[in-house]
Amino acid sequence: MENAQDLTQSREGPRPRAYPAWKRALKPIASLRVTVVLFVLSLALVFYGTLAQKEQDIWDVVHEYFWSWWVMVPNRLNQIFLQTFFQLSPDAPKWDGAWIPLPGGKLLFWALLVNLVTAHLVRFSFSWARSGILLIHAGLLMMMAGEYVTREYAEENVMTLVQGGKADFVESTRFNELAFTRLRADGQVDTVVIPEELLRQATGSGVVLEDDALPCRVKVLKYVSNCDLLEKFPEGFENPATEGEGKTLALKEMPPVSGVDPEQRINMPGAYVELIDKGSGKPLGTWLVSTLFQLTRPIRTQEVKVGEGAPWKIALRNKRGYRPYTITLTKFTHDVYPGTNTPLNFQSDVQLQDSALGINRASVIRMNEPMRHAGETFYQHQALAGDSGSVLQVVRNPGWTLPYLSCAVVSLGMLVHFGATLLRYMRRQA
8 A cells, every 4th residue: 555655746846936935926017928918018119119210300209209108109100001011092091180099118018027027037047057047137137227227317418629729528419408597708709508398388378487597588489399490581471580680581480300310410590589678578579499500600699688787699509418528620521532522530629638637649540449538438520511510429328338338247157057958969969
């Protein structure tokens, strides 16, 4: 009987291992089915985000689709999808509104992170045999952390330098501001700015923007994300501008620049703003402002006389960030291949002066050879018209090493994992 009982137990196999209560609670979250669903949703998000670049700027798509908790996909993207892949007739009925909700990139990021961590806690045992898998997943976590740090803390700006000129500020190519500037008698410049987001919120709402630092009150009559300036007024156009450049120019709203624009242009916003005296409440006129004025040489300036003292200059410009150092462009070189217009070399010879750190040195910035200073990297980006100056791309990214480290850790993990598998196979064969 004892032998029969032992035989029965051996046929039944070993008893299932009892999981702790916390593992049983985490098991549904760590399910492979959850992983597959999250990957499918990620593919759908990437598909619609890529499709949206036909109509939107790439940075707007990144913010709306890939760095949000939730996104409502417009029906017009489904129309484009059907026309492209199923030859749907362009005359088919158009659908308006948004009806496909999708989790945004931020939500999928954290969901995948939780799924990966709980899978390790529930299913994987920490041993040398699984060290390769652990290294691969650690590298993936490091890559996700690098993306988070880059998104939250990285900055990309440009610095424009004319031949022989210097600059102590960088400009954003994505964000703008309405700036009031005035030159004081001691040579210093007073600067007060209104962020672009406030201009958007106040457009047509009747809200008057005011602050103690502003020289006057500001009422935004119209703000557009992209525009053109017309020298000839269209038929039936009623010009709201009463002062400055707007008396001879008309603001024409243009569709936003898309992410597939072959010329890689950027949006040039414009606005009509009404200025009001803070003390008397007397109107100071309606002004047309646009970042297009910053592209003319010389730059078109508009002056507003407010109270006593020097007049204030008003301009819609790229958002600026001032630096404690100055860079002077001593020489700019633009070489091409003989007999062609293909660029061979862009080179900026600059003089860097940072009195706080006691630095005064000459540097050369050329393609693939940047300059680094104070946590920022300066790349040769563009040339001004007629090679009259240089545009440097200024990048600050505290997480720039994480992608390299993550790739190294993943490569090491794959080497360890497949190496261990090969050794086990060779031992079995021996």
